[in-house]
Amino acid sequence: EVQIVESGGGLVQPGGSLKLSCVVSGFKFSAYAMTWVRRAPGRGLEWVSTISGDGGSTYYPNSMRGRFIVSRDNSKNTLYLQMSSLRAEDTAIYYCAKEAIAAVTSQSDYWGQGTQVTVSS
């Protein structure tokens, strides 16, 4: 059974940093690309980042490139999202999702329950 569990969310001040983790089980982690998606209050789903199975390729929307860094430790079945220079508009629930195949352009077939990030003074 595929399981995806995010953690690391919390309250952080504007300009601060936070590192999210996503621990997975039930599949060969290194064989699949992984994606972070967020949903802010009153808004829709927004893509945050995608990383290839070997970690060699990463992708970000322009609005997050340079502030967010995605990485993975395949030996620990764990995906990370290092967020810095956080702004109030980064307040959201952050979801970790598994891609259906190795390609970064495939659909996300399993998702975690999310972790809440609140940026406020």
Added chain:
Amino acid sequence: QSVLTQPPSASGTPGQGVSISCSGSSSNIGSNYVHWYQHLPGTAPKLLIYSYNQRPSGVPDRFSGSRSDTSASLAISGLRSEDEADYYCAAWDDSLSGWVFGGGTKLTVL
């Protein structure tokens, strides 16, 4: 402003059918697969349709997808109260080298 355009809301009565549109461009829907997700706030998003019209195991055949040129649609037949949720289309965008989502459609079952 989302790259993919969806109507903000849709509604229907139990047993009826409803369709949700998703409009994009040649760099996303026109050249890559479209996927649809169902999301109830506070829960994990769920893959509903992938590769235009494929259903993952466990998704009822009341849900179907289609694509024409740079637009896609999600159709739901035989509406049930549990279908009340937010629905999102998504596609890889070759120009942006990333995923783009629609703004979401809130489905209300009256």
